[in-house]
């Protein structure tokens with residue numbers, strides 16, 4: 001492997017190949033079907049792999065990284081089976097969700113160790129370049145044990161980038177990051193994507209990935225439930241019946257006013273709250289304030305009851 005393997009150029013034999021393709025892929029652990037007959041492909045740019053815990057995201061990423069064999073179907077990385085052609089790993093890196101970083105090592109030592117393992121010609125230079133990319137070069141000699149979650153994530157990312165992979169797989173990379181660290185990570189991934197890297201990142205939170213991923217694959221119970229850009233997925237979620245719980249200073253009057261609103265399908269009065277069913281959540285959310293104000297009612301609480309991911313996914317799957 002070269003010391004500065006670079007992003008696939010047009011002359012590279014891999015440039016004409018799809019970075020990652022799953023064809024009717026399943027994986028089961030004993031009796032547990034973790035991934036069930038998934039067919040999809042990942043192009044250059046950023047793709048989000050969205051799904052609740054246990055949906056099969058990590059299993060997908062591990063198969064893409066060649067760490068797990070599919071139980072059936074085929075996984076192709078640049079047209080090759082990662083299990084049959086390990087040399088393809090010069091182009092691939094996985095940033096796992098859970099990976100204990102050795103607390104006593106400096107970030108530089110950790111990243112250099114990976115560069116040595118990968119057989120890079122100049123491990124020190126490769127490590128410095130990767131640490132600079134993730135803006136960890138100034139703290140590179142500090143011990144990992146004292147790092148914040150964000151710094152540890154960036155150190156893992158530097159280790160993954162040390163050989164300049166063209167297919168970058170990240171398992172829940174935003175987990176535990178504060179908003180500033182999250183923005184920084186997004187910017188980094190966008191930079192990689194702009195330079196031609198295919199990035200596949202998993203998350204269980206749509207808001208986390210919709211701003212950064214141009215395409216989102218939704219997984220549920222091992223199956224590919226939906227795919228599209230974030231607008232398509234958002235539309236699937238908002239153009240469906242919602243139930244909103246409302247508490248106000250005058251629930252009964254508010255109920256009768258709301259019933260004449262075209263966005264409201266029905267209102268149930270429960271102990272201390274109204275349960276309002278609407279088909280147009282966006283329109284409803286937009287107008288509820290003015291409707292209450294017009295009736296001299298103060299809203300104490302407006303809370304969608306079915307915004308949980310499970311409902312969203314259940315809805316997507318039922319379509």
Ligand SMILES: Nc1ncnc2c1ncn2[C@@H]1O[C@H](COP(=O)(O)OP(=O)(O)OP(=O)(O)O)[C@@H](O)[C@H]1O
Nearest residue numbers: 029032033034051052053054055056057058059060
């Ligand atoms: N090593 C294993 N042995 C047995 N079952 C497993 C193993 N790894 C995962 N599973 C099961 O396979 C299913 C998919 O798990 P996977 O970790 O791929 O999902 P995930 O979407 O990444 O969820 P999470 O975000 O919680 O990791 C789950 O039911 C999980 O319990």
